[in-house]
Amino acid sequence: MDRLQQITLEECDAAYGQWLSYGGQAPRYGGRLSRHVKDGNKGIERLKFDNSAVAMNLWNFLLTEEERLREARSAGKKLIGTMKDLGTLPVMVYAHPGLVAFYPDGAWWIPCLMDENDRLLEVADQLGVDGTFCPVRAMLAAFVTGDHFPAPDMLICSVGATCDDFSAIAQRVEGLGNPILWWELPHRRALGHDETGIELPGGACAAKDQIDFVKDEMTRIIRVMADTVGASVTDDMIVHGISEANKVRACLAELRLTIFTADIAPLPALELLVAEMMAIHFCSDRDEVLVVLSGLLELVQQRVAAGVGYLGPDSVRVFWINPVADLRVMNMLEECGGRICGTEYLFTHALDQIPTHIPPREALARMALADPMAGAAQDRARRICADIKRFGSEAVIISRIPGASHCALEGVVIKETIRSIFDIPVVEIEVPPVSDTFQASLRTRLSALIEIAKGQRKRK
Amino acid sequence: MTSAPSTERSRKKVIYSSPYIPAEWIAAHGLEPNRMACLSYDRSLFVSAPVNVEAGVCPYMRGFINQASSDTRVQAIILTTTCDQMRRGADLISLYSHIPCFLMHVPASWETSGVNRLFLRELERLGEFLVSLGGVKPQPDELAATMRTYDEKRKKLMAQQGMVSxxxxxxxxxxxxxxxxxxxxxxxxxxxxxxxxxxxxxxxxxxxxxxxxxxxxxxxxxxxxxxxxxxxxxxxxxxxxxxxxxxxxxxxxxxxxxxxxxxxxxxxxxxxxxxxxxxxxxxxxxxxxxxxxxxxxxxxxxxxxxxxxxxxxxxxxxxxxxxxxxxxxxxxxxxxxxx
Amino acid sequence: MACASHGSVVRGDSPAAYFQAQVSNSLDYIKLHKGHGARVVGIMCEYTPRELIMAAGGIPVCLCGGSGEMVEPAERVLPSNLCSLIKSTFGYSLEKSNPFLEMADLIVAETTCDGKKKMYELLGQQYPMHVLELPQKPDDPDAFAHWVRELMKLKIALEKRFSIVITDEKLRNAIRLMNRERKLKRGLAELMKCEVPPLTGRDLLDMKSLVACMPKDQLQYENALKTLPTRVQDTSAGQGVRVLLTGVPLPHGAERVMDIIEGHGGVVVCQENCSGIKPVLEDISEDAPDMIHAIAAKYFHLPCSVMTPNTKRMELLLQLSREYQAQCVIELVWRTCITYDVESACVKRLVEDEMNIPYLRIETDYAPSDSARIALRVQSLFETVSARGSSQESSLKGCCHD
Missing domain, CATH: 3.40.50.11900 (Rossmann fold)
Structure with a gap:
């Protein structure tokens, strides 16, 4: 069995040069990763990468998003900043050829990628939104500095069953002069005594009146979008949009399944995290993201067939809950002997197939309500447990997002639920955007988790 | 439909945390609304079966849940989605307590008729919950009478503003x-x-x-x-x-x-x-x-x-x-x- | 192409497009005629006899404020618990932002409600003003006689101010012009009697002119009367629950509630208010021997809530509800408008007991913060109407069984 090794940025550049000399065809956004360092993304110097050209495409695709947004604007397209719902609205927005959607929320990674040289967190501090808030506070600062994404033509944000810190930060964005179209996502409640529920993608259930309400909200968004940016999205367009989105989701689903069920990890945790993130708004190019992900899937399938991968078959299968603000921690997992075998990064609904047998607005409404954060923590925990069983995870990491209003209590519920069903170790860690001072303690905790899991393996 | 239970029967306390919960709605069902004023100082959640989590936990939510879950006269707890802490608090109550808990969705947005209707529907749903506790659904005139009473009381209360410290x-x-x-x-x-x-x-x-x-x-x-x-x-x-x-x-x-x-x-x-x-x-x-x-x-x-x-x-x-x-x-x- | 303020796109040469530019059209007209020596007379109520002003060579222009933005400046001087219409009108004067007001050679006002009456005192400190005392007992001959005298005084005041003699001929001419305008407006209003009206209530409201007897306006009314009945229906316009809207007027800029009603499933088939059909129902005889008397009579008949008792309004509502086949009545009351507010109890009784259709009273002001709540209540009203309609239909079906 061949063991792959992750490579440094320098090694990436060298490999890239070699790959080109062998006749490799780079996409238009391709190039040496180090050029992104010159653009300010110093944080990537400290990351370790998958050693394939396909992975380089993935990183290049991610790190050129801002350029794509500016190109789209120059080409006359309208930029819609969709906030918080993580996966549903971009499906609708991309249905129109004149619109591009992106999540300004993604700015939360900028401090990590730019190694804090962006000063976004400092600017957020000056605005009174300090470190006790979720790292998405970088988004507020990004709107102020205007240095990262172009100012969107329209902002749409979900509220209601959403976390407080995001809601508060988004409100500050509006308070600084950026009008927002707010739409209500109701808390996905338990069904009443005589209520018939409708099953949502992902297995949760919602009351019909809640779905109807969200469907009306989708209609309202479409109407306001037409008035604001002059782009009317029809139901036929949405049907097509759903179909295209489902292709991306299907590809990701296959990618995840292949990775999680492989004997040895064919792709590092970090690249998988980045790939999953592509689901929510296609990294501002719905067509190209499919090319990138398909390439990744093909690579992974080839590696699995060839028995090639990272670490070995004895690496501990870890289920990871919540995304990390500092991407280095994903590398750290593998350094400690763990591999990703199950993920729940707060947007699993963006990975499920959108129903196509029902009217498109209702399909989107069901998708929105399937958001794991929209319902009880127990619902989220149940789905996590189902996946733990499906993928055979041996340990669970709950990564708390510092300052996030939901994490403290949600973690308790999820942990208790997992422990009540499985006899596997569960650890909660907190990962700030730049975790330098915590590296040692994080490493210790991850290592301990791996050891405990291995120990339990021996006992079984 | 009979009116509210006689005063001889002891009224069960329905605790709520949010100003969006109409006390008169609870009272009109024959139950005792109570928005607790003093909360527990205990620093761990659920005194009886402590859940040790402090960082990131709002002291108000913690105090409220501890107080509510340890008061033997509490028949039910009503929370709202106006804040995430309370929303997750409802999750914890369902995990660690046997006290019936109702989580009411209070819309954050307010500018559309849809959310106004949603709030009305949530009130109706709350009413169904109150009935499940043994409350009695009030007739419109009974509700109106209770509302008038509360309105008068608030008027009397507000008349004292500025007259007292x-x-x-x-x-x-x-x-x-x-x-x-x-x-x-x-x-x-x-x-x-x-x-x-x-x-x-x-x-x-x-x-x-x-x-x-x-x-x-x-x-x-x-x-x-x-x-x-x-x-x-x-x-x-x-x-x-x-x-x-x-x-x-x-x-x-x-x-x-x-x-x-x-x-x-x-x-x-x-x-x-x-x-x-x-x-x-x-x-x-x-x-x-x-x-x-x-x-x-x-x-x-x-x-x-x-x-x-x-x-x-x-x-x-x-x-x-x-x-x-x-x-x-x-x-x-x-x-x-x-x- | 022009876009209607409420979102629909209209043809550039259509009456709708013309009236969307109403303010600028009126302004151009006023400037042109003022330049040729015409006098601009601001008016603020339907009790003001336009004929007298026109006979004096004046151009009557409506000055009623409909902008919520003008309320805040007004509240620096006026109490906040005053009708938005009054505050908005006054606010314009403080901000000097109503060009018609600034160009007015005279303002004619009436002692209708207390709020207006006292506001006019303040307005009169800045602009030349003539105040008519409106008696408020419509069935009292002495009250009417007083009204006639007030109009005589206005005639004299106009003659003196504008150095002109108001002859019978001029009066007759003015009556003829205004009758013509009223007839055209009645014709347009009557289009709403159709089962599926060719326009919405908002469309009709938009056609209410700021300037009396502007030739281009009248041309467009004629145009509309010719083209609308034969118009290929936009499937959404003109359909919905048939609403009789009564209560306070909706000046230009204050159409929010109309938009809410028609945006949530209703169509306002009849506007029984001063911005609707009420002032144009009655004409003045062109052959009347005493024209001042005839003018006074027509205007004195206007059933505003300041009148007591206001039985004519109840009769009118009953009549209109039948003619326009209203399925419900919505009464709009500007917050602190005491007269309409108190009278709404009678209207409610009339609608529910005699018309036997649902009634809804909406009390609001120019601030849009309660739009969502109003929309919900309107939707609930329409649901009630629909439910009644279904049960009536099924009971009718039941009746048809042999």
Missing amino acids: GKDFAQKLACFAETGNVTDGREQYVPGEKCIPVGFIGSPLTGNHFDLFDVFSEYGASVAFNATETGERVLPARFDLRRLKDEPMHVLAESYFSSFPDIGERPNNRIFMWMKDRVRDHHVRGVVLIRYMWCDKWHAEAQRFRESLSVPLLDIEIDGEQIGERTRNRIQAFMEGLR
Whole structure:
């Protein structure tokens, strides 16, 4: 069995040069990763990468998003900043050829990628939104500095069953002069005594009146979008949009399944995290993201067939809950002997197939309500447990997002639920955007988790 | 349908945390509404089966849940989605407690008829929950009568504002929220000539923190208005008595939803305009933002209050404990700055 | 193409497009004629006899404020618990932002409600003003006689101010012109009697002119009367629950509630208010021997809530509800408008007991913060209407069984 090794940025550049000399065809956004360092993304110097050209495409695709947004604007397209719902609205927005959607929320990674040289967190501090808030506070600062994404033509944000810190930060964005179209996502409640529920993608259930309400909200968004940016999205367009989105989701689903069920990890945790993130708004190019992900899937399938991968078959299968603000921690997992075998990064609904047998607005409404954060923590925990069983995870990491209003209590519920069903170790860690001072303690905790899991393996 | 149970039968206490819950709706079902004023100081959640998590947990939520889950007279707990902490608190209650808990979705957005309808529907759903506890669904005229009673009481309560000290008024509000009773006014309060009027705004100010009024008084302030989440800001609008007979539920929903400005509504520009008016009308010279640790919604807007108000702002973070020395010093410095 | 303020796109040469530019059209007209020596007379109520002003060579222009933005400046002087219409009108004067007001050579006002009456005192300190005392007992001959005298005084005041003699011929001519305008407006209003009206209530409201007897306006009314009945129906326009809207007027800029009603499933088939059909129902005889008397009579008949008792309004509502086949009545009351507010109890009784259709009273002001609540109540009203309609239909079906 061949063991792959992750490579440094320098090694990436060298490999890239070699790959080109062998006749490799780079996409238009391709190039040496180090050029992104010159653009300010110093944080990537400290990351370790998958050693394939396909992975380089993935990183290049991610790190050129801002350029794509500016190109789209120059080409006359309208930029819609969709906030918080993580996966549903971009499906609708991309249905129109004149619109591009992106999540300004993604700015939360900028401090990590730019190694804090962006000063976004400092600017957020000056605005009174300090470190006790979720790292998405970088988004507020990004709107102020205007240095990262172009100012969107329209902002749409979900509220209601959403976390407080995001809601508060988004409100500050509006308070600084950026009008927002707010739409209500109701808390996905338990069904009443005589209520018939409708099953949502992902297995949760919602009351019909809640779905109807969200469907009306989708209609309202479409109407306001037409008035604001002059782009009317029809139901036929949405049907097509759903179909295209489902292709991306299907590809990701296959990618995840292949990775999680492989004997040895064919792709590092970090690249998988980045790939999953592509689901929510296609990294501002719905067509190209499919090319990138398909390439990744093909690579992974080839590696699995060839028995090639990272670490070995004895690496501990870890289920990871919540995304990390500092991407280095994903590398750290593998350094400690763990591999990703199950993920729940707060947007699993963006990975499920959108129903196509029902009217498109209702399909989107069901998708929105399937958001794991929209319902009880127990619902989220149940789905996590189902996946733990499906993928055979041996340990669970709950990564708390510092300052996030939901994490403290949600973690308790999820942990208790997992422990009540499985006899596997569960650890909660907190990962700030730049975790330098915590590296040692994080490493210790991850290592301990791996050891405990291995120990339990021996006992079984 | 029979009317409310006789007074001889002991009434079960239905605890709620949010000003969006209409007490009269609970009362009209024959149950006893109680918005607790004093909360537990215990630092772990669920005293009986402690869940040890402190970081990131709002002290108000913690105190509320601990108090509610340990009071033997509590028959049910009603929480709302107005904050994430309470929303997740409902998850914890269902995991660690046998007390029935109802989580009511209070829409954050307020500008569409859809969310107004949603709020009305949630009230109806709450009613179904109250019936499941043994309450009796009121007829429209019974509901209207209960609403009239509460409206009169609030009117009586508000008539005392300005006639009693800020602390006394806050205590009266708390008593009304807990028991539905309005205590009579004492002798008219006249702030000292040199007293500097200030206004409070922020998170719910519980009985645990009424000594803040004393501290401010000690340093020469009189609290002219209390716009915290337990203050007069969150009293519902007076009912339109002409519509009460025909559409009491609509009147109830309208008075409770979006009739008072709130920090968590989206957009929330109303509360800033409202505060400017209050500052002007009450001639206050300073505003005090009192917020719980981990309360993001108030915390995020501190700077915006500071920038939009024409008077200085003091931002106090409280953690559920007694007022510490540091806070006292800050209050003293603030008041000296106002002189 | 022009876009209607409420979102629909209209043809550039259509009456709708013309009236969307109403303010600029009126302004151009006024400037042109003022330049040729015409006098601009601001009016603020339907009790003001336009004929007298026109006979004096004046151009009557409506000055009623409909902008919520003008309320705040007004509140620096006026109490906040005053009707938005009054505050908005006054606010314009403080901000000097109503060009018609600034160009007015005279303002004619009436002692209708207390709020207006006292506001006029303040307005009169800045602009030349003539105030008519409106007696408020419509059935009292002495009250009417007083009204006639007030109009005589206005005639004299106009003659003196504008150095002109108001002859019978001029009066007759003015009556003829105004009758013509009223007839055209009645014709347009009557289009709403159709089962599926060719326009919405908002469309009709938009056609209410700011300037009396502007030739281009009248041309467009004629155009509309010719083209609308034969118009290929936009499937959404003109359909919905048939609403009789009564109560306070909706000046230009204050159409929010109309938009809410028609945006949530209703169509306002009849507007029984001063911005609707009420002032144009009655004409003045062109052959009347005493024209001042005839003018006074027509205007004195206007059933505003300031009148007591206001039985004519109840009769009118009953009549209109039948003619226009209203399925419900919505009464709009500007907050603190005491007269309409108190009278709404009678209207409610009339609608529910005699018309036997649902009634809804909406009390609001120019601030849009309660739009969502109003929309919900309107939707609930329409649901009630629909439910009644279904049960009536099924009971009718039941009746048809042999």
